[in-house]
Amino acid sequence: MRSVSEQVDVLVVGAAVVRHGRVLATRRTNPPEAAGKWEFPGGKVEVGEQPEEAVVREIREELGCEVRVTGMLAGAQDVKPGYTLRVAVAELAGGEPVPHEHDALRWLGPEELDQVAWLAPDLPFLPELRDLLLDGRRLEGGNVGGAVRIGRTVRRPTGPWTPAVHRVLRRVRAAGLDAVPQVLGTDDRGREILTYLPGTVVDVDEELMTDGQLAATARWIRRLHDALDGALDGDETAGPWRWFDVPDATVLGHNDIAPYNLCFEGDALVGVFDWDLAGPTTPAIELAQLAWSGVPLYRERPAAEVARRLELLASTYAGPSPREVLDAVVRVKRIGIAGIRGWIANGDPAGAAQAAVGEPARTERALEELERRLPSIEAELA
Numbered sequence: 001m002r003s004v005s006e007q008v009d010v011l012v013v014g015a016a017v018v019r020h021g022r023v024l025a026t027r028r029t030n031p032p033e034a035a036g037k038w039e040f041p042g043g044k045v046e047v048g049e050q051p052e053e054a055v056v057r058e059i060r061e062e063l064g065c066e067v068r069v070t071g072m073l074a075g076a077q078d079v080k081p082g083y084t085l086r087v088a089v090a091e092l093a094g095g096e097p098v099p100h101e102h103d104a105l106r107w108l109g110p111e112e113l114d115q116v117a118w119l120a121p122d123l124p125f126l127p128e129l130r131d132l133l134l135d136g137r138r139l140e141g142g143n144v145g146g147a148v149r150i151g152r153t154v155r156r157p158t159g160p161w162t163p164a165v166h167r168v169l170r171r172v173r174a175a176g177l178d179a180v181p182q183v184l185g186t187d188d189r190g191r192e193i194l195t196y197l198p199g200t201v202v203d204v205d206e207e208l209m210t211d212g213q214l215a216a217t218a219r220w221i222r223r224l225h226d227a228l229d230g231a232l233d234g235d236e237t238a239g240p241w242r243w244f245d246v247p248d249a250t251v252l253g254h255n256d257i258a259p260y261n262l263c264f265e266g267d268a269l270v271g272v273f274d275w276d277l278a279g280p281t282t283p284a285i286e287l288a289q290l291a292w293s294g295v296p297l298y299r300e301r302p303a304a305e306v307a308r309r310l311e312l313l314a315s316t317y318a319g320p321s322p323r324e325v326l327d328a329v330v331r332v333k334r335i336g337i338a339g340i341r342g343w344i345a346n347g348d349p350a351g352a353a354q355a356a357v358g359e360p361a362r363t364e365r366a367l368e369e370l371e372r373r374l375p376s377i378e379a380e381l382a
Contacts, residue, residue: 199263
């Protein structure tokens with residue numbers, strides 16, 4: 001095998017086109033000895049052409065889409081006498097790949113790379129590529145951080161709380177609750193593997209949750225608590241929990257139901273993620289967490305409108321009164337502030353993530369402002 005620095009007669013470039021933590025593989029039809037084998041699409045670098053330019057041109061010709069080269073995998077491999085292969089890493093920049101010179105294509109995740117028969121020169125590039133794919137694509141939403149998407153899965157860091165959280169997820173899925181990720185196991189980096197939940201996350205800095213979305217979420221919370229009814233009395237869902245202690249807990253819940261942990265199709269709730277804080281709670285606290293950023297209460301809104309949306313939440317859930325939910329907001333935010341300070345003091349990665357966005361000081365300021373507005377909201381509720 002020649003070194004990368006040696007002069008070669010013909011340089012061939014393949015493209016490891018990566019999307020959402022999966023790589024595109026294409027199946028050859030010729031020559032006969034290569035037919036049925038899989039490869040990185042690509043071709044020869046023409047005279048006066050840079051390898052990156054050749055990748056873009058070859059993918060356009062072979063697959064009818066545009067790519068952007070982001071790097072090169074290490075090493076080079078002999079294809080045949082006088083021909084050396086290098087592999088570029090690329091991302092889609094336009095269009096969808098359609099095989100014109102191949103008879104099939106597949107998107108392969110890091111655990112699927114060995115499921116196809118690769119051409120021999122491509123095989124040495126797979127270990128580095130597998131590690132790159134495990135990086136995935138960072139997901140928006142969430143409130144703790146560290147979640148990445150790889151194909152139709154989400155990978156997230158685990159902790160002592162993970163077994164209890166997984167028991168909760170399995171129990172509610174078995175009860176028929178929708179919008180819940182399925183637990184698929186762990187990956188080579190020790191992260192939990194969950195099914196990816198597609199949908200749109202509401203950006204509360206730009207828009208409000210609609211009344212329909214608030215009501216759909218409140219109905220879902222009621223179904224969650226019903227599905228977990230009695231779980232506090234048995235060992236099936238026993239902790240330890242990451243969520244903070246609630247001495248008067250009556251139910252098991254999610255404990256961080258907020259727009260950043262929800263995805264919708266229109267007004268329909270289709271996904272609830274970031275279950276790390278699942279644990280003992282109360283219906284009022286669960287609704288209060290949603291009210292904080294979903295009504296919202298963390299920033300100023302007309303008191304009458306706030307009261308109306310609190311009443312919508314409470315009446316849809318059919319449990320705590322709007323006033324009880326409002327009182328629980330102050331309580332749950334104080335619990336959260338103390339908990340984040342504990343994370344930071346104990347070196348928990350979640351604490352570092354929260355400190356990076358200005359917590360808990362940001363929530364403390366918002367809570368002080370809410371307490372100033374409480375009399376006007378209470379008057380509207382009365």
